[in-house]
Amino acid sequence: MSDFLDQVETCVPALRRYARALTRNADLADDLVQDCLERAISRQGLFRPRGPLRAWLFTILLNLHRNALRSSRRRGQEVDIEAIEEPSTPAPQPGHIALAEMARAIETLPAEQKEALLLIALEGLSYQEAADILKIPLGTLMSRLGRARAALRAATGTPSEPHLRTVK
Amino acid sequence: MSEINRDTLMAYADGQLDNAGRQHVDAYLTANPDTAAEIALMQRQSDAIRTLFAPAGAEPVPARLKPRRIAAEQSRHRRGAVGWAAAAVILLGVGLGAGWFLRPVLDSRPPSATLIADAINAHTVYVAENRHAVEVGGEDSEHLTSWLSNRLETQLGMPNLDAEGFSLVGGRLLPGEPELGGRAAQLMYESADKERVTIYVTAALPDGQPAYEFTRYDGAEAFYWANERITCTVVGTLPEERMKALSRAVYTQLTEGDDGRERYRS
Numbered sequence: 302m303s304d305f306l307d308q309v310e311t312c313v314p315a316l317r318r319y320a321r322a323l324t325r326n327a328d329l330a331d332d333l334v335q336d337c338l339e340r341a342i343s344r345q346g347l348f349r350p351r352g353p354l355r356a357w358l359f360t361i362l363l364n365l366h367r368n369a370l371r372s373s374r375r376r377g378q379e380v381d382i383e384a385i386e387e388p389s390t391p392a393p394q395p396g397h398i399a400l401a402e403m404a405r406a407i408e409t410l411p412a413e414q415k416e417a418l419l420l421i422a423l424e425g426l427s428y429q430e431a432a433d434i435l436k437i438p439l440g441t442l443m444s445r446l447g448r449a450r451a452a453l454r455a456a457t458g459t460p461s462e463p464h465l466r467t468v469k
Numbered sequence: 470m471s472e473i474n475r476d477t478l479m480a481y482a483d484g485q486l487d488n489a490g491r492q493h494v495d496a497y498l499t500a501n502p503d504t505a506a507e508i509a510l511m512q513r514q515s516d517a518i519r520t521l522f523a524p525a526g527a528e529p530v531p532a533r534l535k536p537r538r539i540a541a542e543q544s545r546h547r548r549g550a551v552g553w554a555a556a557a558v559i560l561l562g563v564g565l566g567a568g569w570f571l572r573p574v575l576d577s578r579p580p581s582a583t584l585i586a587d588a589i590n591a592h593t594v595y596v597a598e599n600r601h602a603v604e605v606g607g608e609d610s611e612h613l614t615s616w617l618s619n620r621l622e623t624q625l626g627m628p629n630l631d632a633e634g635f636s637l638v639g640g641r642l643l644p645g646e647p648e649l650g651g652r653a654a655q656l657m658y659e660s661a662d663k664e665r666v667t668i669y670v671t672a673a674l675p676d677g678q679p680a681y682e683f684t685r686y687d688g689a690e691a692f693y694w695a696n697e698r699i700t701c702t703v704v705g706t707l708p709e710e711r712m713k714a715l716s717r718a719v720y721t722q723l724t725e726g727d728d729g730r731e732r733y734r735s
Binding site for chain 1: 476515
């Protein structure tokens with residue numbers, strides 16, 4: 302029991318970070334994490350699936366986030382004023398990515414690509430763990446990641462698609 | 470050696486390859502600077518994402534996100550819920566018991582008293598309304614007649630009170646006492662001086678017995694009568710004489726054509 306709570310506690314910083322990146326709003330993100338923890342803790346005995354705890358918590362968090370998105374689309378979205386960046390000029394040197402520009406580019410990604418990319422790039426999860434959390438096959442995960450990266454590259458003004466050959 | 474494709478390169482950039490796989494790609498990249506640049510770009514994207522969002526994970530965790538506190542709160546609520554449930558059961562028991570013993574007292578209130586109280590209450594609520602005094606306006610009196618007649622399942626005409634100086638504003642359907650038909654219609658009339666009276670009509674009581682009652686309650690005069698078809702309560706705050714005259718007109722018109730109707734006595 303207390304072992305379980307300790308394990309949950311070690312996941313909280315990652316959940317907050319991921320929730321913040323998804324929502325771009327500190328309060329909404331913490332509300333989301335609180336909902337997630339309450340659910341996980343109240344269901345620990347009955348519903349907890351086998352497998353890593355971290356993956357289960359991320360799955361709960363994502364489901365809550367998707368539900369919230371669905372209902373906020375009906376209500377009109379809430380945007381944290383802090384999350385609206387000043388328009389920025391393109392990056393001065395080639396190869397440098399302006400952060401504000403990147404933040405906006407991530408915002409424009411389809412939700413499924415954003416969810417996948419953040420699990421990998423921000424949380425550093427393995428492809429397999431991310432695929433399990435998102436409940437999608439590995440191949441689907443990788444194609445979402447590929448499309449997300451291509452979209453970010455296009456949106457941050459870096460030259461597109463260097464040709465890639467398949468070699469033996 | 471296995472093929473190096475787009476997926477392998479992305480996995481390399483994301484640090485997902487094992488040692489052997491990594492070395493394989495390393496060798497390939499040395500020979501292909503274009504691809505190496507692309508990999509570097511992917512890694513800069515990841516760096517940018519971490520720079521943007523990683524700090525949120527290093528912030529001190531607020532108390533409301535502490536698992537132990539959440540768990541403690543939940544078990545307190547559970548205990549609380551059990552306590553409330555027990556209290557509710559006891560209270561329900563007390564209520565049922567008291568209700569049973571008080572039954573003769575409560576049942577002694579006649580249906581007419583309930584209907585008159587409802588009529589006066591509805592009168593007080595709606596005469597104060599300006600724009601929403603009625604649901605259906607009196608100008609459409611034919612529709613009003615058929616609608617309310619259908620709902621009350623009895624023929625209900627709109628009394629004409631022109632002779633008393635009152636014209637029909639309109640009517641509305643109201644929820645009524647469940648054991649007394651469940652529905653009521655309210656008709657509202659207004660004089661040139663904006664005095665308002667209402668007529669509260671329900672389907673007949675189960676006994677269908679004729680009854681008359683004139684009461685004054687809470688500053689309002691109410692004239693109640695019942696026959697085998699309907700009950701009707703005329704409510705207003707006019708002087709008693711005018712209320713009686715109005716009530717007489719209403720009674721006469723609403724009972725017109727009823728078999729064996731009794732003459733209005735006052």
